[in-house]
Amino acid sequence: MTALLRLDDVACIRGDRLLFEGLSLALAPGEALWLRGPNGAGKSSLIRLAAGLLRPAAGTVERFGRVALIDEAAALDAELPLRRALDFWARVDTVDGHTVDRAMEAMALHPLAEVPVAMLSTGQRKRAAMVRVIASGAPIWLLDEPANGMDDAAQARLVAAVATHRANGGAVLLASHFALGVPDLAELDMGALA
């Protein structure tokens, strides 16, 4: 099967520090890979490399399809009601309101649609970012600590969303320092690379 995301012999240098080198991975439709490891192991850097936000010091990164990214910043306008903040990205991604509705349903955010983003808690903001990812319709999901601050119910919804995405032929690269309980998950221990 052809890969959606392929990293070939990639090295990453941040500052003067070599985070990892010789790293290769490929994600085919339906596959998911869990990047695990302690803080500073290079999980976030690998996600940013895969997203094309960082250039690898060596090796190649190839993406075959659109990318949706969650990182530590939610990228939602704090002064807007949640729904309008999400609608902005829906317009950028050229998806319609129903798609956003369904994604909000999946993360149980409908009751908060009119609440300004600034008033949301950390976990709620992560759920909102997840709505953006689900609604984008991108086949490649890059999730950097998506469950930070989420309660158990929200985590279960996240796991369900990942399962749905994989069933629809999407690929997921998931960085998390703790196990999320995603079934059928390949692992890459970043701590062992250093």
Next chain:
Amino acid sequence: MLIALFWRDLRRAWGSGALWLPVLFFLLVATAFPFAVGPDAPLLQRAGGGMVWVAALLAALLPIDRLVRPDRDAGVLDQLAVRGVADEVVAAVKIAAHAIGFGLPLLIALFPAAALLAQDSARVETLATGIAIAVPALASLAVLSAALTAGLKGGSAIGGLLVLPLAVPLLIFGAGMLDPSGRGAVKLLGAVSLLLTVIGPFAAGAALRGLRE
């Protein structure tokens, strides 16, 4: 998609009363100037036109720290980059939104400001024409310095210093339009403005790319 970006920038510029900040600053300078040099109408008329230009330039630089940095901190720039939106396009949209968001109120504020500085109607007309020509270039420079300094702490002060030398030709030819013998000034102003407006998106786009490294 570009329209969504443009409206977002405009909404953020005009929301929360930020629209009035550069305009108030502009009027403040126009009000303070006669107090400083005295209410001598001929003197005000001679020096006032130049003062309007200086005030307009400084007003354009006032919102530098909210043009790029909040978007960078909120991850909006990263999200756009992930979607494959070219940095130059992001910069061009920001320049367009700043030109409208700041240029329109500035042109409106020009009239009371000119009255405070004893400018007659012919000179007001010249000033309005000149500033309208210069607004895209001023917006271009503001976004450029905002992009260059978004990664620095206390960057907005440095931003002003960065831009000032580039803005000097605008000041010279813009104020030169008020000189009765300076008939070529409007063409030179147009040329300088065009040059800066064209360079702006590419230079600011490169600066945005640099923010990610």
